[in-house]
Amino acid sequence: MSRRGRGGGVLRGALVTIVGEIPTLPAVVTGFVRHARSIPIRHAFRHRVYQWLVDLDDLPRLPWYLRPLGGFDVRDHLGGDGPTIKAGVRRYLAEQGIEYDGRIVMLANARVLGHVFDPITVFWCVDSPYVVAEVHNTYGERHAYLLTPDAEGTAETAKKFYVSPFNDVSGDYQLRFELDRSRVRVQVSLSRGHHRVFGASFDGVPRPATRRAVLAAAVRMPLMPQRVSALIRMHGVWLWARRLPVLKRSPTLRGRVARLIVSRVLNRVPVRTVFPDGTVRGQGEPVLRIVRPDSLYERLAQNPKIGLGEAYTAGDWEPGEETDLGELLTPFAERLTKLVPRPLVRFRTLVDQRVPDRLRNTPDGARSNISAHYDLSNALFAAFLDPGMSYSSAMFESPDDLLEDAQTRKIEHILDLAGVRRGSRVLEIGIGWGTLAIAAARRGARVTGITLSREQLTLARERVADAGLSDRVDLRLQDYRAVTGSYDAIVSVEMIEAVGEEFWPEYFGTLDRLLAPGGSVALQAILMDHNRMLATRNSYSWIQKYIFPGGLIPSRTAIDETLAHHTALAVQADLRFGPDYAETLRRWRRQFIANWPAVRAQGFDETFRRTWEFYLAYSEAGFASGYLDVGQLLLRRSDPRPESGRTPAGRSA
Numbered sequence: 001m002s003r004r005g006r007g008g009g010v011l012r013g014a015l016v017t018i019v020g021e022i023p024t025l026p027a028v029v030t031g032f033v034r035h036a037r038s039i040p041i042r043h044a045f046r047h048r049v050y051q052w053l054v055d056l057d058d059l060p061r062l063p064w065y066l067r068p069l070g071g072f073d074v075r076d077h078l079g080g081d082g083p084t085i086k087a088g089v090r091r092y093l094a095e096q097g098i099e100y101d102g103r104i105v106m107l108a109n110a111r112v113l114g115h116v117f118d119p120i121t122v123f124w125c126v127d128s129p130y131v132v133a134e135v136h137n138t139y140g141e142r143h144a145y146l147l148t149p150d151a152e153g154t155a156e157t158a159k160k161f162y163v164s165p166f167n168d169v170s171g172d173y174q175l176r177f178e179l180d181r182s183r184v185r186v187q188v189s190l191s192r193g194h195h196r197v198f199g200a201s202f203d204g205v206p207r208p209a210t211r212r213a214v215l216a217a218a219v220r221m222p223l224m225p226q227r228v229s230a231l232i233r234m235h236g237v238w239l240w241a242r243r244l245p246v247l248k249r250s251p252t253l254r255g256r257v258a259r260l261i262v263s264r265v266l267n268r269v270p271v272r273t274v275f276p277d278g279t280v281r282g283q284g285e286p287v288l289r290i291v292r293p294d295s296l297y298e299r300l301a302q303n304p305k306i307g308l309g310e311a312y313t314a315g316d317w318e319p320g321e322e323t324d325l326g327e328l329l330t331p332f333a334e335r336l337t338k339l340v341p342r343p344l345v346r347f348r349t350l351v352d353q354r355v356p357d358r359l360r361n362t363p364d365g366a367r368s369n370i371s372a373h374y375d376l377s378n379a380l381f382a383a384f385l386d387p388g389m390s391y392s393s394a395m396f397e398s399p400d401d402l403l404e405d406a407q408t409r410k411i412e413h414i415l416d417l418a419g420v421r422r423g424s425r426v427l428e429i430g431i432g433w434g435t436l437a438i439a440a441a442r443r444g445a446r447v448t449g450i451t452l453s454r455e456q457l458t459l460a461r462e463r464v465a466d467a468g469l470s471d472r473v474d475l476r477l478q479d480y481r482a483v484t485g486s487y488d489a490i491v492s493v494e495m496i497e498a499v500g501e502e503f504w505p506e507y508f509g510t511l512d513r514l515l516a517p518g519g520s521v522a523l524q525a526i527l528m529d530h531n532r533m534l535a536t537r538n539s540y541s542w543i544q545k546y547i548f549p550g551g552l553i554p555s556r557t558a559i560d561e562t563l564a565h566h567t568a569l570a571v572q573a574d575l576r577f578g579p580d581y582a583e584t585l586r587r588w589r590r591q592f593i594a595n596w597p598a599v600r601a602q603g604f605d606e607t608f609r610r611t612w613e614f615y616l617a618y619s620e621a622g623f624a625s626g627y628l629d630v631g632q633l634l635l636r637r638s639d640p641r642p643e644s645g646r647t648p649a650g651r652s653a
Contacts, residue, residue: 021180022105022126023206026060027053028213029107029184031204038196047231050217050224053184053206056086056104056123060209069218070209071111077121077134078144089123089132096146096606097596102127107184109225112218117229119200122186124179129603131155131177137163138232145173148605153177157607159190160295160314164236170302171197181206192302254301255294262297269331274320286328287320303353309542309618313610325613326586329621336627353540359550361500363479367452369550370498374453378433383599384591389433389459392494392524393581393630403587406580410524411439417573417634418489418522420445427487427514429480430495434460434473440491441472448485450478481506486516493524494630496559497551501537504554505566511635512567521569521635526581528628530555547615553628563635573634578623581630585620592616
């Protein structure tokens with residue numbers, strides 16, 4: 001479960017359950033279940049219920065005459081084939097790469113007269129940041145979500161399991177958990193796009209499960225599991241009578257269309273695809289293994305640009321055992337513009353979502369968007385970047401180059417491009433973790449650096465101080481629009497992607513305003529073909545939703561047009577090295593995987609791992625295929641015709 005907050009970023013988790021505030025266990029928790037459906041039909045209800053809160057190391061031992069009212073069976077949870085319920089939870093955690101043998105507190109319905117139905121069971125892993133939420137449907141199926149709530153007890157995950165006949169397997173769950181001596185609360189809501197589909201909650205007061213309390217709850221609310229099952233069906237009938245469409249578990253029409261498109265794509269891409277029933281399509285390597293075809297098709301039908309990544313995170317597909325994820329994605333990226341039939345491209349607007357207004361890069365929006373990614377954790381980035389902490393493409397001269405050396409070469413090249421020397425007044429927009437500012441100061445320049453990331457700023461200042469350069473480097477938490485002064489050189493490495501098309505005129509106008517006469521601007525920018533940019537600039541992508549909220553990759557044409565209309569600047573040099581970015585990303589991903597135990601120790605979970613593994617491989621495929629490029633651009637106020645150059649073919653590893 002990715003831990004996502006406002007703006008689509010992922011937040012570090014914190015343990016919500018505080019040891020010492022847990023109620024006396026076992027406890028009977030009496031309260032209310034509330035459910036509110038928003039679209040397409042409004043329907044809300046509330047029922048009084050009770051549940052059990054138990055320690056899995058010390059399950060209730062009721063006297064014989066109460067045992068029919070409160071039984072717990074290993075068959076009811078997490079596969080149901082272990083010696084104990086706790087063993088099942090531990091096995092599930094181990095499958096997610098987590099070894100845990102601490103205390104586990106469970107909120108669940110108990111068996112009453114041999115019957116149990118539990119819409120959601122919650123397992124708090126005390127002394128760890130993890131919560132496991134197991135969802136059960138009326139078809140007798142269940143699915144567990146591994147969550148790492150933030151300090152407010154909130155978590156978010158993509159829906160991965162069919163629950164209701166009125167909702168398909170799409171959308172995002174937002175969950176909130178509270179557990180203390182006086183209150184137990186679990187809230188769940190489902191959102192799809194910008195719409196909240198429904199919300200449900202259980203809110204109750206825990207009391208020690210004495211014989212009297214158990215008997216009183218059973219008398220006031222008899223046959224609790226049976227009542228829950230009956231009420232779910234009763235409300236389902238009411239919604240059906242109101243003509244709320246029932247979605248068959250077989251693929252929807254859009255899902256069937258997606259299946260046909262996927263079939264066409266697989267016929268045109270040189271990969272071997274293995275289906276769950278053993279069917280194999282294509283030959284050779286790489287190998288694509290489809291785990292849950294129907295779920296994959298439905299996610300792609302809802303939004304192809306978002307569904308593919310969500311399907312990987314959910315485990316609907318994966319590379320074959322000996323296949324590298326980046327190598328698997330590259331053949332698809334190479335053919336991306338030709339895979340979907342032209343007549344169907346016209347209908348893209350029917351499934352594309354527009355970029356949410358909340359992601360606009362206004363001063364407040366930019367702070368939120370930057371924080372959502374760069375404030376995740378300095379330790380996270382240190383786990384896969386080079387020792388210099390450069391989070392942008394390196395420049396390689398040979399396949400044997402160390403990543404740190406290739407990153408140093410990139411920094412020195414862009415400083416040379418900007419003409420940074422002793423006495424230069426340098427402005428860096430987007431300082432990262434301070435490596436370029438340190439390099440410029442070592443040349444004798446005076447550097448002003450700005451960022452919107454508090455985490456980056458803290459570490460960058462420490463690194464500048466450790467280098468003994470605090471007298472030459474001034475690092476600030478500041479928006480580029482608020483900078484004043486005059487600078488001989490302005491340098492910005494892969495920051496323009498966070499500006500947004502709406503604000504390109506203001507961004508480049510600011511560069512023009514701040515640049516001293518005769519000065520130079522050196523930008524390192526990720527670039528894409530202009531027509532591709534125009535076709536995709538307004539649609540919401542997986543990268544924007546899960547990695548870089550508010551991001552947009554420009555084209556060289558868009559940069560030239562913006563400069564011509566809003567500044568006196570023009571591009572005077574353009575060095576491209578896209579293949580180097582593919583190699584950079586490949587090395588980052590290998591380091592991320594190798595150092596995953598250290599990342600996980602930061603509180604990041606298995607869904608986060610799959611999300612970032614896909615992000616790095618997806619980006620790598622974009623550069624390896626030529627769909628994306630990266631360049632260092634020199635901007636000056638001058639009349640000569642801009643020159644462009646490209647790295648000689650084959651220079652990169």
